[in-house]
Amino acid sequence: MPRISILPIKQLTLRTPSPLARAWTCARCSSTSPRRSTKMIDRPLRPRRFAPLDPARQIEGDDRPVLKGIVFDVDGTLCQPQNYMFAEMRTALNIPKTTDILDHIYSLPAAEQEAAQEAVRAIERAAMKKQRPQAGLVELMDYLDARGIKKGICTRNFDTPVHHLLTTFLPSSRFNPIITRDFRPPKPDPAGILHIARTWMREGGGGGSLIMVGDSLDDMTAGFRAGAATVLLVNDANRHLAAHQHTDLVVRQLDELIGVLEGGFEGRVEAGDESVDARG
Incomplete structure (x- = not known):
């Protein structure tokens, strides 16, 4: 039985993975329709780049921040979409x-x-009862556990299908906190991600040390507003979000993130930067 804590209250150009990454690779109720109009907020300051998790690639004096944790959506992200x-x-x-x-x-x-x-x-x-895991789900979670990266969930589902997915496909993997529908306000509001950040860091500063992985505009916008880096798990239905300003990186399946994290996460560059747009 996985250790989970459900709050009752209220997608790329890939780097060549390291040997460790290759080893690991071996082995909603959210609406997708157009959302209500919201006022655009200023782009929050956030790193959108993290130092490599592979110790062999870490360089003394690297000013990139260290990744503290990853927040995942559920439907369409941890499991295949059930739109x-x-x-x-x-x-x-x-x-x-x-x-x-x-x-x-x-x-x-x-x-x-x-x-x-x-x-x-x-x-x-x-x-x-028809849930199917996303490709690379177990490989990515095993990798994150081995690297000591915290994992949380922020979803608009209610707790029963979330618990079913974790006990069925990830029985030994720990997610905490788990933000479900009972937490308000829901995504696209950043409140759930910010709550997770405070729980992990016990300090202010928003979600700048986190990555939000999801498949919807709600996920990308919530992560963006929280100051987190955002990763879109792309599919035929959400491909248009790859170019959205709230999307930093795009992957086609979850375990592609292993090589990215091993070599150092680089999100979308700011306008005027000369470096390459890592979204591909």
Whole structure:
């Protein structure tokens, strides 16, 4: 049984991996429809670059920060996308594709919210029996555990399908904290990622020492606003997000991150920089 702590309250040009990386490689309820309009905020200052995790590649005097941890989304990130759920949820709630599911539920009178939540949870419980792990999931988690990198989850799912995925596919891997739907405000607000950062670092400074890995605009925007580096796990449905200003790096499967982290994470360059755009 994995050790998990669920809060009840409230995607690239690849570097050649090191021998260690090659060894490791061997072995929502979130809407994807257009979101409501939000005011663009100033680009937060964040490193978006981290020193190599491979000790042989670490250089004295390297001013790149050390990666403290990685936050993962669940549906479409740790497990393969189950986007059919969203249409079923909107049918159950009688809302159009352009309406965000959680926004709609939270806008209902308090007496009606639990029934709406249960209608959505029933769809998620049925879908969780069909969960399939993403390619490279186990390899990446084993690598992060061996390197001592903290792992957390920030998802708009509720806790039952999250627990099912972890106990089924990652029974020995530890994630803490685990932010689920009960934590408000949900993504794209950065609050969940910032909570994880405070839990890990016990200090201020936002998410500048973290990476957020996800597959949706909610994930990229939440990570961006938290000051974290962002990694898009790209697929046919979200390919347009590879060029989004909130996306720092793109991978096609999870274990591609091993070579990236071993050699040093380099995200998208700022306008005016002369270095290469590492998104590829």
